[in-house]
Amino acid sequence: MKNVSYLLPFLLALTCYHAFAQNKASQQERRTVAQVLHRSIAGTEREFTGAAEAMPEDKFEFAPTNGEFKDVRTFAEQIKHVAAVNYVYGAAILGEKVPDDETGPVSVKTKGQILKYLKESFEYLYKAVDTIDDKNLIEPVKSPFGVGTVTRLGIATSASNHVWDHYGQMVEYLRMNNIVPPASR
Secondary structure (H helix, E strand, O other): OHHHHHHHHHHHHHHHHHHHHHHHHHHHHOOOHHHHHHHHHHHHHHHHHHHHHHOOHHHOOOOOOOOOOOOOOOHHHHHHHHHHHHHHHHHHHHOOOOOOOOOOOOOOOOHHHHHHHHHHHHHHHHHHHOOOOOOOOOOEEEOOOOOOEEEHHHHHHHHHHHHHHHHHHHHHHHHHOOOOOHHHO
């Protein structure tokens, strides 16, 4: 009986801990649509930006030439393309005209300028994704690429997928230059 009296406080503590953990887990499960989409974009941003930062500036104009690589984008052009399309996706979600300023893809040239343009494009995309809620999630909006309509959810998931597509290409460019991508280190 003595052993049981020691066991009872332990079981009570374990039960309380389990209840607390379940309550905390259920609170974490209740994310908004915007939070889920924001987190998805954040994951792509982290990996893509890490790869962009890993390439030395003197290799930013690298593009593979051996094999079937005629007319492919340079490493810098990959980054600028993703940033420009982030703005297109963000503007479509917000129902705005694509922001037009002096930091566009043509005017950015140095690694620092390109990374700044990329960072700002993700900030704009977050601003857009953070406006998505249960009410406007599947509401039709004008397609940013062509005719017809799409949903905000479709645009947000396309934005994430688009970044991953170019991330894969950048990983190849890094490895062709004997650089191990940060995510593989």
